[in-house]
Amino acid sequence: MDASIISQMLPLRSRFHRRLVATVVLLGSGLLVGCDRGAPTAKNGGAASSGTDSSTVSSAAQTAVAHNGSARNIVTTTGMVRDIVRQVVGERWTVTGLIESGVDPHLFKPTRGDVKRLNDAEVVFYSGLALEGRMSETFEQLRRAGKPVFAVTDQIEAASLRTPPEFADHHDPHVWMDAALWSQCVEHVGESLAKLDPPHADEYHERATAYRAELTRLDEYARRSIASIPESQRVLVTAHDAFGYFSQAYGIEVKSVQGVSTEAEAGVSDVNRLVDFLVERKLPAIFVESSVNAKNIKAVIEGAASRGVTVRVGGELFSDAMGQDGTYEGTYLGMIDHNVTTIVRALGGDAPEKGMDGKLEAK
Numbered sequence: 001m002d003a004s005i006i007s008q009m010l011p012l013r014s015r016f017h018r019r020l021v022a023t024v025v026l027l028g029s030g031l032l033v034g035c036d037r038g039a040p041t042a043k044n045g046g047a048a049s050s051g052t053d054s055s056t057v058s059s060a061a062q063t064a065v066a067h068n069g070s071a072r073n074i075v076t077t078t079g080m081v082r083d084i085v086r087q088v089v090g091e092r093w094t095v096t097g098l099i100e101s102g103v104d105p106h107l108f109k110p111t112r113g114d115v116k117r118l119n120d121a122e123v124v125f126y127s128g129l130a131l132e133g134r135m136s137e138t139f140e141q142l143r144r145a146g147k148p149v150f151a152v153t154d155q156i157e158a159a160s161l162r163t164p165p166e167f168a169d170h171h172d173p174h175v176w177m178d179a180a181l182w183s184q185c186v187e188h189v190g191e192s193l194a195k196l197d198p199p200h201a202d203e204y205h206e207r208a209t210a211y212r213a214e215l216t217r218l219d220e221y222a223r224r225s226i227a228s229i230p231e232s233q234r235v236l237v238t239a240h241d242a243f244g245y246f247s248q249a250y251g252i253e254v255k256s257v258q259g260v261s262t263e264a265e266a267g268v269s270d271v272n273r274l275v276d277f278l279v280e281r282k283l284p285a286i287f288v289e290s291s292v293n294a295k296n297i298k299a300v301i302e303g304a305a306s307r308g309v310t311v312r313v314g315g316e317l318f319s320d321a322m323g324q325d326g327t328y329e330g331t332y333l334g335m336i337d338h339n340v341t342t343i344v345r346a347l348g349g350d351a352p353e354k355g356m357d358g359k360l361e362a363k
């Protein structure tokens with residue numbers, strides 16, 4: 001993406017983000033913040049995931065890494081990316097994330113200090129597909145400076161990526177919602193590191209393979225658990241639609257008060273449409289997943305109640321940010337386990353209270 005496109009898209013994003021930020025402040029949830037997937041701005045990730053740039057390791061970059069001594073550090077963007085990179089590198093590199101738990105990657109704009117951290121990193125990994133839309137220019141600058149910069153979603157075949165009509169010709173960036181797709185990203189991380197650090201290539205490949213086996217187990221848990229929800233109740237109703245890949249992968253219908261775009265305020269008709277749906281389907285629970293319009297979810301619950309149908313909030317789901325670093329929910333496995341387990345138990349399916357491995361915090 002060239003700079004002129006970036007500057008053209010900024011006014012739109014700024015307007016949009018101000019509203020989101022206002023919503024975040026209003027709700028004060030502190031745990032999860034929203035997602036503005038309705039405002040994709042870079043085409044297929046644009047600069048944020050241009051294939052050739054990030055998948056090719058220049059020999060200069062390789063040399064830079066090879067010649068560096070002990071202080072090997074990798075900087076990542078979201079917690080989800082930080083986690084998979086940590087899994088692959090083990091103790092060999094220090095891996096830190098720029099975007100803290102509870103911060104929306106769509107809205108994240110690097111500070112001067114963040115840019116310095118990126119510059120000081122030997123390698124940078126980010127999610128891509130324009131998720132970190134406000135960082136595209138920074139990534140380009142780093143690449144121009146010869147830094148190895150990788151989008152973890154770079155090697156996913158286009159056929160596996162969602163392109164909802166609302167997205168025009170942009171892909172949905174929320175790939176981590178499908179554990180099998182996210183597993184492909186782990187492979188890409190392993191290969192990228194192996195190219196950068198050939199003496200330890202086998203180790204990276206082995207760790208990536210072992211972690212991918214864990215993700216397969218998670219994928220199977222999700223599939224099996226979601227399938228245990230009575231078919232008529234197998235519907236995930238959230239404030240806005242950030243679960244497209246989840247829906248596709250695990251066979252659960254997704255409905256939201258707002259569509260993929262949070263830009264347009266939900267109207268009375270959107271709320272009524274969902275109330276009709278809930279009354280007709282008699283769903284036991286709907287979910288808050290982010291900062292976006294919890295008031296709409298409340299309105300839907302009240303609307304259903306006025307028609308004699310009790311619907312409760314089934315829980316809070318992690319959408320674009322994980323739990324706190326250092327907790328199980330602050331790992332990718334824990335994040336998805338939490339979402340799956342919360343959804344399945346609230347909708348009458350069969351899942352252990354503490355999740356796949358008994359590690360979830362009891363509610």
Ligand SMILES: [Zn+2]
Nearest residue numbers: 035036037320
């Ligand atoms: Zn999002």
